[in-house]
Amino acid sequence: MTADIVARAVDKCADETARHLHSGCGYPAPGYPKSFLYGPLFQIGSFTFNKPMLLALICSAIVIAFFWAAFAKPKLVPRGVQNLGELGVLFVRDEILRPMMGKRGDGFLPFLVALFFFIWIMNIMEVVPVAQFPANSEFAFPAALMLMVYGTYNYLGIKYQGFAGYFRNMIPSGVPAGILIILAPVEILQYIVVRPFTLAVRLFANMFAGHILLLVFTLATWYLLVVGIGLIWSATSFILTVVLTAFELLIQALQAYIFTILTAQYIGGALEPEH
Amino acid sequence: MANDSTNAGWTIFGYLIAGMICYGGLGWLIGHFTHIELLFPIGTLVGLGVGIFGVIYRYGRS
Numbered sequence: 348m349t350a351d352i353v354a355r356a357v358d359k360c361a362d363e364t365a366r367h368l369h370s371g372c373g374y375p376a377p378g379y380p381k382s383f384l385y386g387p388l389f390q391i392g393s394f395t396f397n398k399p400m401l402l403a404l405i406c407s408a409i410v411i412a413f414f415w416a417a418f419a420k421p422k423l424v425p426r427g428v429q430n431l432g433e434l435g436v437l438f439v440r441d442e443i444l445r446p447m448m449g450k451r452g453d454g455f456l457p458f459l460v461a462l463f464f465f466i467w468i469m470n471i472m473e474v475v476p477v478a479q480f481p482a483n484s485e486f487a488f489p490a491a492l493m494l495m496v497y498g499t500y501n502y503l504g505i506k507y508q509g510f511a512g513y514f515r516n517m518i519p520s521g522v523p524a525g526i527l528i529i530l531a532p533v534e535i536l537q538y539i540v541v542r543p544f545t546l547a548v549r550l551f552a553n554m555f556a557g558h559i560l561l562l563v564f565t566l567a568t569w570y571l572l573v574v575g576i577g578l579i580w581s582a583t584s585f586i587l588t589v590v591l592t593a594f595e596l597l598i599q600a601l602q603a604y605i606f607t608i609l610t611a612q613y614i615g616g617a618l619e620p621e622h
Numbered sequence: 623m624a625n626d627s628t629n630a631g632w633t634i635f636g637y638l639i640a641g642m643i644c645y646g647g648l649g650w651l652i653g654h655f656t657h658i659e660l661l662f663p664i665g666t667l668v669g670l671g672v673g674i675f676g677v678i679y680r681y682g683r684s
Contacts, residue, residue: 519680529675530675532644536640536644537633540643541640608629
């Protein structure tokens with residue numbers, strides 16, 4: 348008898364949409380892993396394909412389709428979508444590439460444009476209905492982007508400065524020998540480990556926190572929804588959801604910008620050593 | 623570099639982390655073999671000091 352009641356209560360609470368203030372199930376707090384792990388959409392052997400992967404594919408398709416539409420048949424006087432595409436490319440060139448790398452970095456413009464818009468669209472998926480998940484909040488996605496950048500700037504650094512020269516240029520010149528011994532391992536570690544790690548973690552952590560932040564107030568809006576004076580708590584949560592969505596839109600663009608500008612700086616530093 | 627000061631903040635942060643990892647790791651390694659566990663926190667603090675020193679050395683004198 349008692350077991351029956353308990354079983355029914357557990358059953359009721361398993362359905363998250365049934366969780367209300369007076370249902371006795373408690374607030375369904377979002378967190379890892381339950382808000383971040385998705386079951387497989389389909390499976391090929393041991394490879395499972397899930398929602399974040401689908402979102403990443405859709406986002407890359409969106410970026411490719413947009414720039415294809417913009418620049419497949421470029422006109423001298425830009426019209427329509429080409430106008431928008433040129434605006435995006437010029438923004439990346441004038442605000443990110445030129446200040447960081449100068450004119451000699453112009454060859455990396457396609458890479459940076461693709462990187463910026465891919466990350467941005469991926470992040471925007473956090474607030475797009477139905478998608479509602481930033482794939483960058485799974486660490487593998489920013490880590491993969493970081494490995495691409497890491498490989499690029501290390502390859503370029505060794506190519507342009509030579510293998511020994513690349514490591515020598517990491518250490519500031521004109522340092523007394525005693526200080527050099529203490530400082531050199533820190534400098535090298537910074538280039539080899541800390542830079543790529545922080546690059547990936549910054550993007551990951553911001554998207555992870557943003558997703559949880561939005562979930563907290565969205566779930567609270569539903570959880571606190573009652574008929575009566577208590578409705579103001581629900582309304583407050585709803586207003587906060589709207590405000591934080593706007594805030595997240597800013598963060599999403601900012602994180603894409605920071606990732607790209609740091610990439611530009613690292614590649615620029617590989618092309619010509621800092622002194 | 624044209625715009626080095628823009629991202630100096632991240633570099634400074636990197637110095638502090640790298641210093642702690644480097645000398646904290648060294649302290650942990652020596653402590654692990656000599657069984658003096660206090661060397662790990664001491665190494666981390668020394669690393670933080672070296673990181674701050676690195677920041678001052680690079681940015682603080684101009």
